[in-house]
Amino acid sequence: MSNRVCVGVIVGAHGVRGTLRIKSHTVEPSDLASYGPVEDEAGKPYRLTLIGEAKGVVTAQLQGIDDRNAAEALRGVKLYVPRSALPPADEEEFYYSDLVGLRAEASDGSELGRVKGVFNFGGGDVIELTGPKGPLMLSFTRATVPVVDIAGGRLVVELPEEIEARPDDAEEDGGNDGE
Numbered sequence: 669m670s671n672r673v674c675v676g677v678i679v680g681a682h683g684v685r686g687t688l689r690i691k692s693h694t695v696e697p698s699d700l701a702s703y704g705p706v707e708d709e710a711g712k713p714y715r716l717t718l719i720g721e722a723k724g725v726v727t728a729q730l731q732g733i734d735d736r737n738a739a740e741a742l743r744g745v746k747l748y749v750p751r752s753a754l755p756p757a758d759e760e761e762f763y764y765s766d767l768v769g770l771r772a773e774a775s776d777g778s779e780l781g782r783v784k785g786v787f788n789f790g791g792g793d794v795i796e797l798t799g800p801k802g803p804l805m806l807s808f809t810r811a812t813v814p815v816v817d818i819a820g821g822r823l824v825v826e827l828p829e830e831i832e833a834r835p836d837d838a839e840e841d842g843g844n845d846g847e
Contacts, residue, residue, distance in 0.1 A: 672707070672748040673765045676700050681739035682727045688739050689725040690747065697726050703754065706730075706747040716747070762818055771822040772797045780804065780825055797825070 676690045692700045700706075701718035708714070715731040733739055757763060764786040772780040781799020786808055788794065793808035806812050806825065815824035 671751050673751050673754060673763060674746045675703065675706065675749050676726075676747045678739075678742045678745045678747070679725060680743050681736045682722065684736045686733040686735050686739045687719060687727050687729055688733065688742065689722070690728055691725050697721060700726055700747075701728065703749040706749055708742075708745050708747065714747075762816060766818055767795070767816070767823065770818070772799070772825050773822055775824055775826055780827075783823065 675694055676692045678688050679691050680689045681687065682689045690700065692698075694700055698718060698721065701716050705713045706716050714733075717729045717731075719727045719729060721727065730742075733742065751763075751765070754763065757766075767783045768785055770783045772783055774780055779799070781797040781801075781804065784796040784798045784803070786793055786795050794805050795808040795813060797804040797806070806828070811826065812828065813823055813825055815822075817823060
């Protein structure tokens with residue numbers, strides 16, 4: 669379990685006085701400011717003051733950032749808080765950061781690798797595993813990952829059936845090859 673959790677990422681400047689647009693990773697975007705000071709990847713602390721919300725992001729001011737150039741220079745910077753600042757997860761809930769490093773195993777007990785991260789690129793959550801067969805990215809749903817056992821240091825993965833297109837499938841489907 670990591671001792672820091674990423675709660676947001678700076679996506680750009682808002683205005684000319686150093687206000688930032690931040691994509692919040694918290695359930696309620698405005699909660700970003702409720703965990704105390706934030707840190708960048710290097711551990712540099714910032715006091716964050718929430719200003720408002722705009723187009724799917726929060727707008728905020730970081731202490732010491734007072735012009736647009738300074739704000740733009742922070743684009744892409746991830747913001748962290750200590751894991752201890754977050755409320756405890758409810759039963760049957762967990763923080764995605766708690767999954768990183770867990771052993772991933774198939775339902776038959778064979779090891780698939782370790783959890784590298786959980787992401788959302790807009791189409792739903794995706795879990796990335798690294799293992800002996802290389803990286804594997806799967807939809808992070810209860811059907812695909814039915815067991816999350818933080819205390820046991822593992823999760824169980826139901827691998828989906830692979831769908832493979834074969835050249836002769838077009839003929840069987842009545843496919844038209846331009847004739």
